[in-house]
Amino acid sequence: MSSSLKFYNTLTREKTAFQPIDADNVRMYVCGPTVYDYAHIGNARPAIVFDVLFRLLRHVYGDTHVTYARNITDVDDKINARALRDHPGLPLNDAIRLVTEKTETQYHQDIAALGCIEPTVEPRATDNIPQMVTIIERLIARGHAYVAEGEVLFDTKSMTDYGQLSKRPLDEQQAGARIAVDVHKKNPGDFVLWKLSSHNEPGWDSPWGRGRPGWHIECSAMSERYLGEVFDIHGGGLDLIFPHHENEIAQSRCAHGTHVMANVWMHNGFVQIEGRKMSKSDGNFITIHELLATETFGGRQWPGEILRLAMLMTHYREPIDFSVKRLEEAERLIAKWPAADAPDASVAPCPIVIEALGDDLNTVAAVQRLHQLAQEANADRALLPMFAASAALLGVLPKMAEVDEAVAAAIDALIGMRLEMLKAKNFAEADRIRNELSDKGIQLKDTKDAATGERVTTWEVKR
RNA sequence: GGCCUCGUGGCGGAGUGGUGACGCAGAGGACUGCAAAUCCUUGCACCCGAGUUCGAUUCUCGGCGAGGCCUCCA
Numbered sequence: 001m002s003s004s005l006k007f008y009n010t011l012t013r014e015k016t017a018f019q020p021i022d023a024d025n026v027r028m029y030v031c032g033p034t035v036y037d038y039a040h041i042g043n044a045r046p047a048i049v050f051d052v053l054f055r056l057l058r059h060v061y062g063d064t065h066v067t068y069a070r071n072i073t074d075v076d077d078k079i080n081a082r083a084l085r086d087h088p089g090l091p092l093n094d095a096i097r098l099v100t101e102k103t104e105t106q107y108h109q110d111i112a113a114l115g116c117i118e119p120t121v122e123p124r125a126t127d128n129i130p131q132m133v134t135i136i137e138r139l140i141a142r143g144h145a146y147v148a149e150g151e152v153l154f155d156t157k158s159m160t161d162y163g164q165l166s167k168r169p170l171d172e173q174q175a176g177a178r179i180a181v182d183v184h185k186k187n188p189g190d191f192v193l194w195k196l197s198s199h200n201e202p203g204w205d206s207p208w209g210r211g212r213p214g215w216h217i218e219c220s221a222m223s224e225r226y227l228g229e230v231f232d233i234h235g236g237g238l239d240l241i242f243p244h245h246e247n248e249i250a251q252s253r254c255a256h257g258t259h260v261m262a263n264v265w266m267h268n269g270f271v272q273i274e275g276r277k278m279s280k281s282d283g284n285f286i287t288i289h290e291l292l293a294t295e296t297f298g299g300r301q302w303p304g305e306i307l308r309l310a311m312l313m314t315h316y317r318e319p320i321d322f323s324v325k326r327l328e329e330a331e332r333l334i335a336k337w338p339a340a341d342a343p344d345a346s347v348a349p350c351p352i353v354i355e356a357l358g359d360d361l362n363t364v365a366a367v368q369r370l371h372q373l374a375q376e377a378n379a380d381r382a383l384l385p386m387f388a389a390s391a392a393l394l395g396v397l398p399k400m401a402e403v404d405e406a407v408a409a410a411i412d413a414l415i416g417m418r419l420e421m422l423k424a425k426n427f428a429e430a431d432r433i434r435n436e437l438s439d440k441g442i443q444l445k446d447t448k449d450a451a452t453g454e455r456v457t458t459w460e461v462k463r
Numbered sequence: 464g465g466c467c468u469c470g471u472g473g474c475g476g477a478g479u480g481g482u483g484a485c486g487c488a489g490a491g492g493a494c495u496g497c498a499a500a501u502c503c504u505u506g507c508a509c510c511c512g513a514g515u516u517c518g519a520u521u522c523u524c525g526g527c528g529a530g531g532c533c534u535c536c537a
């Protein structure tokens with residue numbers, strides 16, 4: 001493979017060349033949503049960022065040679081709470097299913113609007129309980145986990161190099177002293193693999209009784225099932241580094257006896273509002289749905305492609321301060337880009353765009369180049385396919401507006417009338433026609449024929 | 464307290480040991496009957512201090528400032 005990809009690896013804190021374990025099957029896992037409520041725009045960032053990465057990998061290694069797994073977390077105490085709150089009359093399992101199905105559907109609609117293509121597999125935690133039990137059994141058998149007071153806990157002291165990802169040695173953690181030190185834990189940093197459920201909590205039978213999994217174990221189980229014990233890339237938000245990913249690593253490595261879980265760990269930065277992390281628990285967040293379908297942000301709705309472009313205008317590891325001004329700039333940019341259908345695979349994207357993306361997903365440079373290509377394509381239609389292929393790689397290609405032939409003919413007729421009015425210097429009538437079309441969302445553009453100096457009018461559907 | 468990021472013009476943002484990207488907005492102009500679109504021109508910056516260097520925005524150290532993780536969290 002000639003294209004060279006480099007990614008910043010949280011594990012080493014360095015940008016290094018990417019070498020897939022198997023170029024015929026490049027494997028990536030990304031932590032997906034916990035489905036209890038609308039996803040906020042901060043949740044959209046990893047979905048978009050790793051969607052771009054997925055597209056890039058598919059371009060480099062081939063569409064059928066990349067496996068992208070993104071999970072749905074549908075077992076969680078927040079889901080239970082939401083189910084009890086919203087559907088108090090129903091049996092718990094039914095209430096939970098209502099909450100998770102509704103939220104999952106909404107999530108899929110939201111990120112589809114943001115231009116994200118579907119991952120190869122999207123496993124659910126509840127479909128992988130036996131796999132989790134198997135891993136926990138293995139951890140116990142290998143002396144990395146123990147049972148105490150109805151919980152199965154991971155024994156962090158049993159792993160000599162625990163803390164590599166977050167660079168947080170165990171002894172130093174105690175300085176924080178904010179970890180709830182339960183007496184039944186051998187060490188304060190030990191975390192739950194399995195906990196018993198009461199009657200009004202969802203539960204599954206296990207060797208340790210009817211219970212439910214801890215937070216981290218699902219990703220270990222699902223990544224193993226779909227990607228193998230060791231895979232190429234694991235992604236997620238910065239806040240997952242500790243404890244979630246650290247503990248995933250501990251579980252997977254100790255269960256499998258491997259030196260790494262994933263070779264490359266990539267983490268996206270936060271979306272901020274007024275300089276602070278957007279967070280559900282802090283209450284300062286705006287949902288994707290609100291941006292798309294309501295006027296709560298900036299007094300208007302925002303198309304998904306604008307939200308996506310605004311997101312890609314900042315490097316994925318940097319924080320983004322979400323603002324109306326930023327969205328407006330994205331809108332101005334995209335408004336100048338030509339619409340096109342995605343070309344077939346025979347049209348190569350611009351090498352500069354590929355190179356930019358290959359340099360630790362430098363979407364900023366890629367978008368800048370795209371903007372140049374757009375201007376070139378506007379001047380010379382022959383360059384349109386390359387622009388379109390490049391834009392498609394980023395997932396930000398403006399779609400051709402659907403206009404049927406009869407309408408187009410009517411527009412052309414009106415344009416013909418306007419040109420006649422102009423020749424007759426009947427400006428009032430000419431402007432009336434222009435305004436009439438404008439009101440219907442048709443923007444006229446007057447240019448001059450270079451050879452004859454004659455006025456030439458073209459039109460497009462306003463975006 | 465421990466551990467991580469980051470600090471570039473009005474805004475967004477690359478990048479580099481040595482001619483101060485680029486985009487958006489702004490200003491001026493061309494074109495136009497007037498617009499829109501397009502094109503041309505243009506002002507504005509590298510947190511502070513010390514060090515290394517012939518030379519630092521770029522390297523080192525120290526400040527200051529912002530944010531994050533250590534508790535559910537993308």
